[in-house]
Amino acid sequence: EIGSWESTAIIRRLAKMANRAFVLEPPLGLDGKLKTARKGIGRFTITVKGKAAHAGLDPTKGINAIVELSHQVQQLYAMNDMEKGITVNVGTIEGGISPNMVAPMSKAVVDVRVLEVEDGHYITQKIKGLKPQHKDVEITVEGGIGRPPMERTERNQKLWKIAQMEGRQLGLDLEQATAGGGSDANTTSQYTATLDGLGTPGDGAHALHEFIFKNKLIERTALLTLLLITEPLNASHEP
Secondary structure, X not given: OHHHOOOHHHHHHHHHHOOOEEOOOOOEOOOOEEEEEEOEEEEEEEEEEOEOEEOOOOHHHOXXXXXXXXXXXXXXXXXXXXXXXXXXXXXXXXXXXXXXXXXXXXXXXXXXXXXXXXXXHXXXXXXXXXXXXXXXOEEEEEEEEEEXXXXXXXHHHHHHHHHHHHHHHOOOOXXXXXXXXXXXXXXXXXXXXXXEOOOOOEEOOOOOOOEEOHHHHHHHHHHHHHHHHOOXXXXXXXX
């Protein structure tokens, strides 16, 4: 289920009851790094309302919503902070009615990724606080952070260390990594110790050449089995 729109409430309820959560998303990279952190994901729709006018006869009587939106796009891109892992991407833009009309409406859809919950609150406030350059323009912002980030918390790191230890028993030198995309681990990690990327290594996610290494199936199944039968060390509901 893309986006887990129907299942998130159920996953959230079960995560509150569980002492740990294992997510079988694919690991990161060909060497199969386990995912101990994931970026949170937000989606915002920014609508600009200007004023229509004939582009040839009365252009000064109009307010071009596309021009106004172009200013807002620059403000949005200024919010990017690669060092903190904050990305703000204007993915789609639409607007106007015809070439001979001053555009009365325009709209942009924005993708936001953050590594920390606090950064999600910060960016949300910044985007919802956008101000128009033209005094007679109306800007509406809808949306928010839909998936909170899976942070590298103490309880998640305890679970990772257990996996690392069990991996050594299987001859696996496991590594951890941060993923830019989201999964159900973003939800479960808000309530219980979570480890993601426990699927089988491969490459080409969502592409025509997508594949897994069949010879890795047994070792990854063994790793999951050991994790399921190992005492969780009370890692789940600690802060």
